[in-house]
Amino acid sequence: MSDRRVLQTEQISGHPGPVPGMGTQRDLEVCKLIDTTTCIGCKACEVACVEWNDMPFQPTMFDNTYQTMPETNWNYWNLIKFNEHVREDGALMWLMRKDQCMHCADPGCLDACPADGAIVKYANGIVDFQQENCIGCEFCVSGCPFNIPRFNKETKKVYKCTLCSDRVGQGLEPACIKSCPTGCLHFGTKEDMKFLAENRARQLREVSGFKDAGVYDPAGVGGTHVIYVLHDAEHPELYGGLPKNPKVSFAYKAWKSVFKPLGLIGATLGFVGVVFHYVFEGPKREQPEVPPRKPEGPAGRKEA
């Protein structure tokens, strides 16, 4: 989606009343919709991701499943997680879930990051790592409820899916969307994708017999800019460990914003304390010290 808002009038000099056309711009927030119910596990999106982001192909690992490798990597941001699931009625299901950064509205990685400018969130909802500012502390890894950021031991930088912010900034869809042959991947505004997803979930519930089908857009992280349609929204952990209620850790919320500055002020009170002690009580000198000077009487003056 192109950035048409750039040239939209915001203020007009000497103009009475509201700016014409204000607020007519459509929702700027983008969203990727992944319909796991129509994914066939072809891995076209994995290849497209590696290709567009110009990352080297690496050996895959065959473990007797339909999964390319055990986990995503610093140069492999997008992986179809494959899980076999036996339903209560005995039916076997192959669950394919495209695993990548969820682009949370309330990103835990960004909260955890101590480096100035290493993680940015754009107005359109994309959360992007700026490797030139990354200090390699890996706090983002512990801050992420989805276990997404991956550390490169050689460059000491952390990498993850950018939601193709470079393409999106030019009005293009992400590379994975472009490559999907079944149309299980969609890209558009958050509002549109939610609408599409809810419709599809209703269809699954009412027509296809998946009575627990639903949309995965977890509120614990303020919603995400990558949302799923799941056959069984009650048990997202079946899909390769998607957390049911992801949350940003206390350590990166209250501690960082409130207790850290307060703690520092508390520690600095030690300095204030000793300064006050020196001024009001004075030092403890070796004894016997020179006695304080006596007030001079008339006799003393005579002698001088």
Next chain:
Amino acid sequence: MATSIGRIQEKEPAIFDKLGRTVVHEGELPRHSVYTRFLHWAYGICFFLALFTGFAIYLPFLFRWFAPAFGGPATTRMLHPWFGLGFVFFFGLQAINWWGPMKWTEADSRWIRHLPEFLRNADPVEPEDVGMYNGGQKAQFWEIVVGCVVYLITGIIMWAGAPTFGAMAVAVSYILHDISALVMLFGIFFHLYQSTFGQPGTIQAMTRGTVSEAWAWTHAPAWYRQMTGRDPRQALEQERQRRSARERAIEQLSRSTGPGGGKT
């Protein structure tokens, strides 16, 4: 000289006697050996390096300007754990070195109970049962021992990171590491103050290794008794009398020669 040092530190690597020396002048007592002083400044330097690199990571909002001094934020992050390890290593050696003299006693509990009086300088000299270290010094020592253990465990967890120990362990470590640093930062102000402005004549114990006898009977009376075999209060009283006798003698002299008599 060597024997009196031997009474403080019995087990000390012999090489440190060659690296430096402790000259005890007239009216002084040896307090810290070369080895102890070396360790003190080694972990002192490590502490401040770790503190300033840590600040840049702790609150970049305020302290990002510390990072360029260490070669930029990424290098700061790379160096911080090594400074921390240096601190824990050298302080660990000092803890072994001081384990005996730092043992907590009844006198230290009494000292802590009377802390407000000491803060008010109610008595110009320390209580007679205060040995080489007083209760406050010992409390700070043991706080740093505990702090070092916390630093080491939580630091290694954060260093290895979430892939090894899990996100929860890192998040908890992060808080404990910060608290430990804040407590130590709070304490270091008192340490710096008491060794310089707060108790003049103290810092030479860690530079030249000696203190004056007057310092010893004022701030560590029981240690003075142990070092000299004399009673600290009596010694102080004798010094008082000696000084007033001297004053009187000078006064008498100036009276007999008259004003300006010193010029002749």
